[in-house]
Amino acid sequence: MHPYLLHSGHLLLPTFGVLAALGLMAALTLSLRTAAIVGLDPDKLWNAGLFTLLCAFALSRILLIATNLHNFLAYPILLLTVPSLTSTGILLTLLAALVYLRIRHLPLLDTLDAWSPCASLVWAFLALGHFAEGSDAGLPTTLPWGIRIPPSHTRLHPVALYAAIAAAILTLILLKQLKNRRQPGDAVSLALAAAGTLQFLLTFFRQPYPYTTTSPYILLDPIQWIALGMIVVAAIILLLPRKLVSHAV
Known part of the structure; x- marks a missing residue:
């Protein structure tokens, strides 16, 4: 290993x-x-993918801090290194991605x-x-x-x-x-x-x-x-x- x-x-x-x-x-x-x-614009799909990844990272960290605020205040760097992608974070990321696709007029099924x-x-x-x-x-x-x-x-x-x-x-x-x-x-x-x-x-x-x-x-x-x-x-x-x-x- x-x-x-x-x-x-x-x-x-x-x-x-x-x-x-x-x-x-x-x-x-x-x-x-x-x-x-x-048949999609490659730049639009790249931006949508990058937005989704950043949302997954940011939302997971926000949820981690919110649920472990005391530990974060004591050991901020150590806590942020902990893997934090949860089912709640994934759900919020999906919702954010759907809103983004709607705003950018990207068809759902073609994008998926x-x-x-x-x-x-x-x-x-x-x-x-x-x-x-x-x-x-x-x-x-x-x-x-x-x-x-x-x-x-x-x-x-x-x-x-x-x-x-x-x-x-x-x-x-x-x-x-x-x-x-x-x-x-x-x-x-x-x-x-x-x-x-x-x-x-x-x-x-x-x-x-x-x-x-x-x-x-x-x-x-x-x-x-x-x-x-x-x-x-x-x-x-x-x-x-x-x-x-x-x-x-």
């Missing part, structure tokens, strides 16, 4: 952060190409189609980051490609590596689908359905959330619920008239 690319005294350069930054820049660059494929391979590309980079830092632990395995995370000597499924490979393949599929799409929404519905299915299946190789094994009322873990939600949204996009969805914002 290589959690840090650079570790010199108090200077730490986390591998996950570097890969995440590279993934975001690669996704923004790819959006210039996907925008042209779906163009963003679909970009999002799966980011997923691939983030998964590689998790693999490098040794997080996203899997269940024990006897397979030869199992990995050991010190100090344990037990071989585990490299779930993060599985996810990175799946996301990279999905990116290529979505790029091909984007070129051959018949109507707006085809690419994003495929992306949601495929990513949801992959995430659901990957949970069978991950170590379960602690409370999912102690409570008889929790049938699925949070990632599985989110994955099912993605599949449902994909079905809604496919079933509803595309014009109705496009003018929903």
Whole structure:
């Protein structure tokens, strides 16, 4: 495992952060190409993507500070280095992005189609980051490609590596689908359905959330619920008239 690319005294350069930054820049660059494929202004899509990323960063930090104000006042720099993207932050980011698309007159489904391979590309980079830092632990395995995370000597499924490979393949599929799409929404519905299915299946190789094994009322873990939600949204996009969805914002 290589959690840090650079570790010199108090200077730490986390591998996950570097890969995440590279993934975001690669996704923004790819959006210039996907925008042209779906007939959108590349500059407008770049700006929309950059706005969404900045909103995700800013809103997550604001929520982190608001919910941990005492700790922030005591250790401001330390708290701001803590990963803070939550479900609430993601929801607020989505709402802000929808408002931005409305203001900039960007069609919803065309924009989401163009963003679909970009999002799966980011997923691939983030998964590689998790693999490098040794997080996203899997269940024990006897397979030869199992990995050991010190100090344990037990071989585990490299779930993060599985996810990175799946996301990279999905990116290529979505790029091909984007070129051959018949109507707006085809690419994003495929992306949601495929990513949801992959995430659901990957949970069978991950170590379960602690409370999912102690409570008889929790049938699925949070990632599985989110994955099912993605599949449902994909079905809604496919079933509803595309014009109705496009003018929903």
